[in-house]
Amino acid sequence: MDIGDWESSKFLNDTYRYLRSIGWEAKVAELEAFGFTIIENALAPAEVERVRRTLLDVSERRGNPRIDPETVAGLTGFLPGTPLLTNLLFEDPLFEDLLLRPEPMALVRYLMGQSVKLTSVTSNLKAGDADGLFLHADAGNGFTSPLPPYAAFCNLTYALTDYSREGGALAIVPGSHRWCRHPSDQESSMHRDAESPLAVPIEVPAGTAILWHGNTWHGAFPRRTKGLRMNLIYAFCRQFVETQENIKGRVPDAAWERHRGDEIFAGLMNAHGYHGWDDESFAKASDRSRQAGLDWHA
Ligand SMILES: O=C(O)CCC(=O)C(=O)O
Secondary structure: OOOOOOOOOOOOHHHHHHHHHOOOHHHHHHHHHHOEEEEOOOOOHHHHHHHHHHHHHHHHHOOOOOOOOOOOOOOOOOEOOEOEEOOOHHHOHHHHHHHOOHHHHHHHHHHHOOOOEEEEEEEEOEOOOOOOEEEEOOOOOOOOOOOOOOOOEEEEEEEOOOOOOOEOOEEEOOOHHHHOOOOOOOOOOEEOOEEOOOOEEOOOOOOOEEEEEOOOOEEEOOEOOOOOEOEEEEEEEOOOOOOOOOOHHHOOHHHHHHOOOOHHHHHHOOOOOOOOOOHHHHHHOOHHHHHHHHOOOO
């Protein structure tokens, strides 16, 4: 059927038409049915290499020893074997460019609405002996069960090394977004000797992106191979949710300049959110800034 300029779905029509025009309607169906979808060849091999090098440079600039991806010497961090590099967006314009790629962004906007905000840009660096990462729903930042049926969060992860079960791949529980709850401690185990029987490994080559609904249970399998597993994670939230990273407060002038007139960039940076108002900003709140609650796609 033709998608019209229908008033009742006015926040969705253009996004849906665009997704259809690029042949991505099946990805919408997968997101709806299973709570995740896979974007093959999202990055060319040279881009994968460039992102990997940039992440290792960032880690070093932040005072860590240079990480050797073969031996993982120099890797220290947050979860056992899984250090997290955070606040990456403004470390290199490359991360802004990847954020704004129109095809994945259309899927993000389909799930999260036009008022979607960026909540964090991080990288999980997983060492050779890392244990599994427990199953969780990303809608965990203060959302108690029952979770809303719409996505309040979503996660767009670029695999930067090949993902295999043995190599500690992302683990997904297909269809769990419909359950609208967090897993219990017992359900969430991904320990080396107690992996959840519901979790399936996302076995994909480097350069693949995986996008999932914030309710979808996911984690990672224990890693049993040598070397470094790398990824780049863009996480998004609804306009009413507090962001994980302080993005709004630290967009550099140069970034505003690079994306001048780009309404999608401005929205992702929370330029239209007016909460935390003073009298001046309250008076300036526009219909645009109040739009978020009108519809799942608004
Ligand atoms: O290590 C992984 O692949 C899992 C990442 C994850 O749980 C997340 O990004 O929320």
